Amino acid sequence: MKLNELTALGPLDGRYRPKVSVLSDYFSEYALIKYRVSIELGYFQALCSLPIPALKNIPKRAHIQLGEILNNFDLKDARRIKTLERSTNHDVKAIEYFLKEQFQARGLSKYQEYIHFGLTSQDINNTAIPLSLKEAHNQVIAPAYQQMISSLKKRAQQWKNVPMLARTHGQPASPTKLGKEIQVFVVRLEKQLADLNSIPFTAKFGGATGNFNAHQVAFPKMKWEAFAKRWLKSLGLQRSSPTTQIDHYDYLAAYLDNIKRLNTILIDFSRDIWHYISLSYFNQKIIKNEVGSSTMPHKINPIDFENAEGNLGLANALCEHLSAKLPVSRLQRDLTDSTVLRNLGVPLGHTLLAIQSLKKGCDKLQLNKQVVLGDLDQNWAVVGEAIQTVLRREGYPKPYEALKNLTRRHHELTKEQIWKFIDQLDITDQVKEELKAISPFNYTGI
Numbered sequence: 453m454k455l456n457e458l459t460a461l462g463p464l465d466g467r468y469r470p471k472v473s474v475l476s477d478y479f480s481e482y483a484l485i486k487y488r489v490s491i492e493l494g495y496f497q498a499l500c501s502l503p504i505p506a507l508k509n510i511p512k513r514a515h516i517q518l519g520e521i522l523n524n525f526d527l528k529d530a531r532r533i534k535t536l537e538r539s540t541n542h543d544v545k546a547i548e549y550f551l552k553e554q555f556q557a558r559g560l561s562k563y564q565e566y567i568h569f570g571l572t573s574q575d576i577n578n579t580a581i582p583l584s585l586k587e588a589h590n591q592v593i594a595p596a597y598q599q600m601i602s603s604l605k606k607r608a609q610q611w612k613n614v615p616m617l618a619r620t621h622g623q624p625a626s627p628t629k630l631g632k633e634i635q636v637f638v639v640r641l642e643k644q645l646a647d648l649n650s651i652p653f654t655a656k657f658g659g660a661t662g663n664f665n666a667h668q669v670a671f672p673k674m675k676w677e678a679f680a681k682r683w684l685k686s687l688g689l690q691r692s693s694p695t696t697q698i699d700h701y702d703y704l705a706a707y708l709d710n711i712k713r714l715n716t717i718l719i720d721f722s723r724d725i726w727h728y729i730s731l732s733y734f735n736q737k738i739i740k741n742e743v744g745s746s747t748m749p750h751k752i753n754p755i756d757f758e759n760a761e762g763n764l765g766l767a768n769a770l771c772e773h774l775s776a777k778l779p780v781s782r783l784q785r786d787l788t789d790s791t792v793l794r795n796l797g798v799p800l801g802h803t804l805l806a807i808q809s810l811k812k813g814c815d816k817l818q819l820n821k822q823v824v825l826g827d828l829d830q831n832w833a834v835v836g837e838a839i840q841t842v843l844r845r846e847g848y849p850k851p852y853e854a855l856k857n858l859t860r861r862h863h864e865l866t867k868e869q870i871w872k873f874i875d876q877l878d879i880t881d882q883v884k885e886e887l888k889a890i891s892p893f894n895y896t897g898i
Contacts, residue, residue, distance in 0.1 A: 479797025544573035697785035756813025
């Protein structure tokens with residue numbers, strides 16, 4: 453069957469492709485090939501800045517021609533590379549052969565042996581992949597999280613003065629404010645996003661086993677480590693050193709673990725909002741023609757929050773495997789990282805999809821203030837904490853025990869019963885008035 457949204461093996465390239473297709477610019481097979489071509493060309497041009505006799509007098513027009521190779525790179529070129537790969541059975545060697553064809557077509561054959569000079573394939577892969585991740589992070593991933601944070605900030609401000617019954621262990625607890633509960637997630641996300649943004653993107657560049665063996669034997673007077681560090685820095689990458697044949701992936705693992713923490717916070721948020729919807733604290737905007745249930749026409753299900761939770765869980769499971777597997781490689785290198793790294797975009801795709809679902813769900817929320825306040829009015833027992841604390845201040849004997857007997861004896865304690873209890877206390881009239889001024893609606897702390 454021809455590949456399309458209905459025949460794709462995975463939902464990110466099928467059902468959900470319109471929502472996450474932006475990531476194909478960074479993590480598709482085509483993107484990986486193009487990033488590899490970019491690194492090979494960039495490395496060649498960087499070599500031209502060194503006192504290498506064969507490259508000393510390369511004409512300026514050659515650099516313009518090299519730029520054209522990348523600027524004009526398209527699916528036809530990528531398919532040519534895949535054709536070469538079928539005969540080489542080596543994806544990076546196919547890139548090298550493709551570029552040699554390009555050099556020959558432009559009359560640059562005399563320079564073609566400096567393509568991939570002294571390198572192993574991981575010098576290309578471990579530079580191309582972190583570069584693609586860095587650019588995806590800056591252009592897509594970090595902005596998506598930031599947009600989610602901004603959306604929650606807006607709602608935290610909107611609902612900052614709305615008192616709400618808190619629930620600890622699922623039971624009525626000291627009242628809080630809805631805006632503050634949303635702000636909790638804002639602060640958590642902001643801190644973790646700041647940590648994510650601080651993680652460097654690292655690259656390995658040092659030849660077959662990380663020692664610049666081939667470079668050093670060809671040009672022993674050249675300062676190859678300084679060259680590699682300088683060139684990678686120009687790409688916005690930090691050079692890992694010393695290394696084996698591959699990068700340590702420790703910072704990549706840290707990045708994925710940080711994504712997990714951000715996503716776990718969003719799972720927590722999704723479940724809380726789901727529960728608030730089940731309590732009717734929130735209604736959801738009715739979208740014409742949408743169906744909540746195939747058989748129950750009254751239903752408007754919290755599907756956006758459920759979809760988000762599912763995709764975040766899937767993303768975290770993949771991040772867990774990637775972060776645990778990638779830093780482990782037998783001796784100087786095995787190939788297990790190669791196939792795993794090709795899936796780097798998958799957890800990020802499910803993360804992006806989840807954030808979009810959450811934003812959509814949040815935009816549909818309508819506060820049902822009557823239910824929120826009604827819940828408070830039916831739970832006057834929660835002011836028991838306030839009363840016993842004031843009584844402690846006044847030196848009243850065993851105030852906790854007195855309130856425990858009162859609040860546990862009455863399943864639905866009313867304001868009148870609370871006031872009757874206060875009137876029977878052996879305290880001053882001034883303190884009685886102070887206690888009577890406390891209600892579930894104003895006992896919300898700072």
